[in-house]
Every structure is written in structure tokens, then in C-alpha cells.
Amino acid sequence: VGMRPVAELMFSDFTAVCLDQITNHAAKQRYMAGGATHCPLTIRVMVSGGIGGFGAQHSQSLEAWLLHTPGLKVVYPSNAADAKGLLLSSIFDEDPVVHLESMAMMFGGKQDVPTGDYRIPLGVAKVKREGTDISLISFGWQVHQCLAAAEELAKEGVNAEVIDLRSLMPIDYHRVIDSVKKTRRALVVHAATEFCGLGSEIAATLNEELYGTLKGPACRFGADYLPISFSKAIEAAQMPNTKSIVARVREVMKLG
Numbered sequence: 001v002g003m004r005p006v007a008e009l010m011f012s013d014f015t016a017v018c019l020d021q022i023t024n025h026a027a028k029q030r031y032m033a034g035g036a037t038h039c040p041l042t043i044r045v046m047v048s049g050g051i052g053g054f055g056a057q058h059s060q061s062l063e064a065w066l067l068h069t070p071g072l073k074v075v076y077p078s079n080a081a082d083a084k085g086l087l088l089s090s091i092f093d094e095d096p097v098v099h100l101e102s103m104a105m106m107f108g109g110k111q112d113v114p115t116g117d118y119r120i121p122l123g124v125a126k127v128k129r130e131g132t133d134i135s136l137i138s139f140g141w142q143v144h145q146c147l148a149a150a151e152e153l154a155k156e157g158v159n160a161e162v163i164d165l166r167s168l169m170p171i172d173y174h175r176v177i178d179s180v181k182k183t184r185r186a187l188v189v190h191a192a193t194e195f196c197g198l199g200s201e202i203a204a205t206l207n208e209e210l211y212g213t214l215k216g217p218a219c220r221f222g223a224d225y226l227p228i229s230f231s232k233a234i235e236a237a238q239m240p241n242t243k244s245i246v247a248r249v250r251e252v253m254k255l256g
Helices: 012-026 063-067 080-091 142-154 173-183 198-209 232-238 242-252
Strands: 006-009 042-047 073-075 097-102 126-129 134-138 160-164 167-169 186-193 219-223
Touching: 006 012, 012 042, 012 063, 012 097, 042 080, 063 073, 063 167, 063 186, 063 198, 073 080, 080 097, 126 142, 126 173, 134 142, 134 173, 134 242, 142 160, 142 186, 142 242, 160 173, 173 186, 173 198, 186 198, 186 242, 198 219, 219 242
Parallel strands: 006 042, 042 097, 073 097, 134 160, 134 186, 186 219
Antiparallel strands: 073 167, 126 160
């Protein structure tokens, strides 16, 4: 009837409860109808992590589940202004979009946002910090961990570039590849479990596309393959953080 529904799931973990409707119905509607009908549905999903105290059933970053589904679009802003711009673009897109929203960012301070009809096109990444030695590619609240790590690395003479993907599907491979062509090293960082995470896919693509150009293999860095602990201290150790990202970059660059 021409309406554009916006649903909300309180936690990323709860996508499991309605995964059939999301992946087999919403994502496939346009294909199954031969393009005659669309499904302009937006699903806002809050993602915990980085805060502590929510435990194994409320702290998972499950974007990889969604990204494995043709027909779905997935965005993951790292700040309030991008959240508004991507949310409006999601609502007025003709296909279903999952808009992931970091709890760490929601409770991490305020930011001015553009007024009026402000939209950021889906599929456009952003360079958050220029660099020459390694590209740190991330999204959501982990972008801020990468930016902090880049500042620490600068003290050691390592100039890291930080890319905020913003949109995970469609993904802006052009901007990512251009960055890595320049730095010739790459590390993809995300809060989701490292095993079978988006970082593996991006790293594999970079290794295939830029073979012979890279100084070393593109790598990925994600959370430990464990249920997320209720303890804030343990959770912080399970996921990439400023200190561990710096250490991982040293490994990638073979620094002492």
C-alpha cells in the first residue's frame, strides 16, 4: 500500500528469532516476484559489545549472518550523523535494509547531526584518517578503536589510514582497494567473531585483487571464538581494543 515499515530488534542476537522472515521472505520478495513487487523494509538492530554486562545472548555482532543472504542490504554507522544519513537512505530504498546501531555509540556521547532530509548513499565508505603505512578497515564502534590505535601507532612512526565502511552491503571496494594500493598493507577489524567474519572476506578479496602489490598478506582481526562474557573486563579482552589492535598491527608489519 505504499508504506515503508521500520521495525526494531532490541539486540543483534534476536535476529535469530525472525531470520526466516528476513532471509527467506523479505530478502527474496523482489526476485520471487520477478521485479513486480518490492520490500522497502528497514530493520533497526541494536548491537551490544564494548559495554559489558549483557552476556552471551545479548552481545553478539551477527552481521555475517545477514551478509550471507543475497537480497539484503546491511549498513553499520559509526557515529550519529552517519546513522541519520544511512537510516534515511535505508527507509527510502526499495529493498530490505538492516540498519545496525552500536550500543557503545548510543551511550558514548552526543554529536550534532545535519537537519532536514540528510541522506548518505548506501555503498560509500569514508576515509576517517589519512595514512601511508597500513590501512585499518572497520565499521561501527570499532572504527573509534582503530582511530585511537592509529594515534598510538603514530608515536612509533607508523602512519595508519582508517577506513569506515559504513555500508557493508553494498560494500565500497573501490575506496578500500585504492587505500590498500597506497599503503600496501591491510588489517580488517571488527567486533564480530573473527572466524567466518566479514574481515575474512575482505582480506581474501584484497589478497586476490592486489597480489604482487602488497608488502604482506591482508589480515583480519576479530573477537575470540567464544561466547561473550558477562564480565566487562573479560569481554573487553575478547574483542579488539586499542591496545590489541596496535599489537596486531605490529605483527602484520613485523615490528618488534
